[in-house]
Amino acid sequence: MEGERDITLRAALAGYFADNGFGADGGYGDAWVDFSLGPLPFPFPNTEGRKRAVRFHDLHHLVTGYPTDTVGELTISAWEIGAGCGDFYAAWVINLSGMGLGALVAPSRVFRAFVRGRGSRTFYGEVYEEVLEERVADARAARVRDRAPTLGDRALFAAGAAVGCAVATVFAAAALPLLPLGLFNLWRKRRATMPAGVL
Numbered sequence: 001m002e003g004e005r006d007i008t009l010r011a012a013l014a015g016y017f018a019d020n021g022f023g024a025d026g027g028y029g030d031a032w033v034d035f036s037l038g039p040l041p042f043p044f045p046n047t048e049g050r051k052r053a054v055r056f057h058d059l060h061h062l063v064t065g066y067p068t069d070t071v072g073e074l075t076i077s078a079w080e081i082g083a084g085c086g087d088f089y090a091a092w093v094i095n096l097s098g099m100g101l102g103a104l105v106a107p108s109r110v111f112r113a114f115v116r117g118r119g120s121r122t123f124y125g126e127v128y129e130e131v132l133e134e135r136v137a138d139a140r141a142a143r144v145r146d147r148a149p150t151l152g153d154r155a156l157f158a159a160g161a162a163v164g165c166a167v168a169t170v171f172a173a174a175a176l177p178l179l180p181l182g183l184f185n186l187w188r189k190r191r192a193t194m195p196a197g198v199l
Contacts, residue, residue, distance in 0.1 A: 009139055010132035012062050020068050026058060038070060044174075049090030056123040057091065059131065063140040064116075071109065074102030078110040081160055082117020086124040097171045100164020103157075111149070114157050119145035 017026045027033060033046045057080070061068060066076040077098025085091040102110035121143050123131055131139070 007136055008132065009059055009062060009134050009136055012136050013058060013132070016058065016062060026054070028054060035073075036070065047090060049088070050094070053085070053088040053091035053094075053124070055128055056088070056126075059123050059139075062136060063144050064113075066113070071102070071106050074098045074106060075109055075113045078102055078114040078157075079117035079120070080122060080124075081164075082114040083120045083122045084117075084124070085122065088124045091124065093167060093171075096160065096164040097168040098164070100161050100166070100168045103161035103164065111154075111157055114160070115149040115153050116144070116146055118153055118156075119147040 013026070017023065027046075028051055030046050032043045033050070034043050057076070060066075060076060060080060061072075064076060064079055066072045066079065077095040080091060080095045081099050085095060099110060099114065123143070134142075
């Protein structure tokens with residue numbers, strides 16, 4: 001990131017929201033959020049547990065550099081599981097699901113992120129407003145560490161991915177009935193952006 005020696009996480013976060021079309025508050029106040037699996041939007045409630053975790057999750061995108069596309073989200077899920085989510089239970093559930101799915105669709109990338117996470121530490125449990133004043137480069141240097149994988153990492157990844165696949169299956173079963181709502185909302189958003197007279 002250009003100028004990250006000088007830019008704070010607060011300023012970088014505003015740019016991240018704008019670049020990703022998340023709105024001024026990152027969508028934190030929304031009642032529902034969409035998780036897109038490729039072109040398919042799966043809406044799910046923006047629970048208090050998710051709201052508590054997603055603020056820190058977005059900061060992790062800034063310090064790790066993982067994108068917000070589908071594979072990027074699966075990758076950062078593995079990084080967060082590797083580094084640990086503390087008492088952020090919604091993060092554990094969502095990230096285990098992402099890591100399990102990621103182990104199926106991008107196994108090498110997701111495993112590398114998990115190992116990177118094992119040598120890193122997250123923002124979970126820190127004082128959010130204080131963290132926002134840190135410089136991006138300083139926050140990255142203090143929290144993100146690359147290291148070589150160990151046999152223990154491989155075993156933990158395999159176990160975590162297996163648990164994650166089970167959690168993802170339950171998650172998918174709960175989300176599948178909401179797919180029509182997601183498709184309807186996608187159609188409505190696209191229709192709203194069409195020029196008048198075009199249908």
